Amino acid sequence: MSTAIAIATPKEVANPLIQEISLDRIKPSKANPRRRLDEAALRELAENIKTHGVLQSILIRPVNSNGYEIVCGERRWKASKAAGKETIPVRIVNLTDGEALELAVIENLQRENVHELDEALGYKALIKQNPELYTVENIALKVGRSVSYVYQRLRLAELTPNVQAAFYAGKLTAGHAVEIARLQPRDQERAFEECFPGHRTPKAVLRDKDPRPVSVRELRDWIQREIHLTLANAPFDANDPNLSPAAGPCSTCPKRSGSNPLLFADSIKRADICTDRECFQQKRDALVQIRIKEIETAGEKPVKVSDSFIYYGQKPAPGVLYRPDFNEATAGDCPTTVPAVVVEGRRAGTKLYVCTNPKCKTHSARSVGLSPEEKEARKKQAQELRIQQEFRKRLLAEVQNRVPNELGRHELDLIASSYFQQLGHDSQHRLFKFFGWDEAKTKAVNSGYTDYPKLTAAKLDKMTTAEIGKFLMACALASELCFPTYYGSASSKDTKLTREAAHYKVNCDRVLREVREKIAPKPPKAKSDSTLQATAKPNRKGKTK
Known part of the structure; x- marks a missing residue:
């Protein structure tokens, strides 16, 4: 790093000369901002020290009558011990805790391979040591960086473990880390999982030698779509300090993009993003x-309603009515009209009246029936859908049964391309x-x-290993279990599932034929003459037709 950096000048140099001191009399500093240590590089340094010795002395300070603490040079000290040395060249200076920490942080920044997180933790340690002296502005001046740069580095220290x-x-790259660091802890974990969609848990990511995260651009787009909220669309008054006294008004909140330009200026263009x-x-x-409470004070009991419909798999909130279980109304329209409050969506907090009677003649929606031709077409479509679904299930089952216990190149290539x-x-x-x-209900991150x-x-x-191999093969073909349900869709004989069936010599025509026979509708039973006579209606003269 070529940037010129101003460092604190020691008050007093105890011994300006370089001298040899026993390694056992020196201990590392607990405040060292450098957390990461490359073991391979350390071994390489130890080999170099065995051959050439320590070429640059380390900096230490006295901490007791016969002991010293490392200020700069912990790697050289560790490598010297690994190289079997008994002493190391040092320069002894008298420094306060604050001066020693500042010098250690600055010395780390001057190295080309300093990790961004080590840099962030160093800045954080300085501020914790003396908040009045080490402000963001003062640190930026000392390290020759912009205030925005130091502030964003400090956010890296707030990343979850x-x-x-x-x-x-x-x-993760530094770009990923910077984007995630701008989020709250719970959202950081969500964003981390989003970076590795093919992994089930954070532990799985850490075990994987090459997990391949999504791009920084994709991560930023996901954050804007799933995390960021526009205060202009908020149902509440963003300037109201009493809704959440602990948070205060949104207009001055540091988690609002416009209130914290040092953190958000380069990633969020709008000023009203929460x-x-x-x-x-x-x-x-x-x-x-x-x-x-306003409605209850007026002597009425409101119901809670939502503007949204229940989507597949969603667990409805207790005590909340969703569309179409109610119809908006005007007070006094019908006997079942009651006051309500919208609890979700852009209209949250809106007071209105609703009718909760599905058979209400005033508010129930009019239904339009299907013609006989449309009903017949729907029936044929549903029949073909069942056949195709059963056919694909059978086809996948036969392919799965023919997967060898020891996966070959073909299976591995298929899995890799599909999981991509x-x-x-x-x-x-x-x-x-x-x-x-069994689909047991669990509390998931994505709301139900x-x-x-x-x-x-x-x-x-x-x-077992064999079962996992077959499971992975099924995962690679899972998308083939879906058959389009829109009207007029036709089955294709050239699909990934049928190609794999051909590879394993599965007779697709036989499977399809068996499925059609199984699901084919049964012909109606012919009625006997006696049954026809018994059910015939008599005419006006009392004779049967």
């Missing part, structure tokens, strides 16, 4: 409670149905979805 471990291990979803939801819920495209939630669901596994990766982990622990 899992993210720090992955960053140190080289699983980066703390949990705080946002707390304020929204506080507004809802205020509206509910990543499994989605729907494919995971279809696999559970295919294997007949079944946590398939967590359930699958328990299944994999009980599998």
Whole structure:
């Protein structure tokens, strides 16, 4: 690093001359900002010291009558011990704790291979040592960097342990770490998992030698889509300091993009972006409670409603009505009209009236029936859908049974290419149905979805190597279990599943024929003459037709 750096001048040099001191009289500093140590580089340095000795003395300070603490040069000290040396060249200086820490941080920054997280922890240690002296502005001046640079480096020190471990291990780049560091701890873990969609747990990421994260651009897009919230769309008053007294108004919150340009200026263009979803939801819920109390004070009992529909796999909130279980109304429209408060969405906190009677003649929606032709077309489509679904299940089952116990190049290539495209939630669901596994309800991060990766982990622990190989093969073909349901879709004979079936010499025509025979509708039974006469209606003269 060629940047000129100003460092604190020692008050007094105890011994300006370089001298040899026993390694046993020296101990490393607990405040050393450098956490990561490359063992291979340390062994290489030890070999160099065996041959050439220590070419640059280390800097130490006295801590007691017969002991010293390292200020700069801990790697050389450790390498000297590994090389079997008994002494090391040193220069002794008298430094306070603050001066020693500052000198250690600056010395680390002058090295080309300093890790960004070590740099961040060094800045954080300086501020903790003396907050009044070591402000962000003063540190930026000392290290010859911009205030924004130092502030963003400091955010790296707030990364969660899992993210720090992955960053140190080289699983994440500095670009990934900077984007994640801007988030709250819970969202950091979500973003970390999003970086490695093919891994079930953080431990799996750390075990993988080459986990291949998504690009920084993809991560930033996901954060903007899933984490960031626009305060202009907030249902509450962003300037209200009483909704959440601990957080205060959004206009001065440091987690709002416009209030903290040093952290967000280069990544968020708008000034009204909230980066703390949990705080946002707390304020929204506080507004809802205020509206509910207003209605209760007026002597009425409101119901809670949501503007959204229940999507697949979602667990509805207790005591909340979702569409279409209610219709908006005007007070007094019908006997079942009651006051309500919207608890979710952009209209959260809105007071309105709703009708909860599905058979209400005033508010129930009018339904339009299907014509006989449309019903017949739907029936044929449903029949073909069942055939194709059963056909694909059977085909996958036969392919799975023919997978060898020892996976070959063909299987591994298929797995690698398929997993590159990543499994989605729907494919995971279809696999559970295919294997007949129980979909136990679990509390998942994504609001009510079944946590398939967590359930699958328990299944994999009980599998043999051969079973895991077959499971992976099924995963690679999971997307083929889906058959398009839109009208007019036709089955294709040239699919990945059929190609694999051909590879394993599975007779697709036979499987399809057996499925059609199994699902084919049974012809109606012919009625006998006696039955026809018994059910015939008499005419006006009393004779049967």
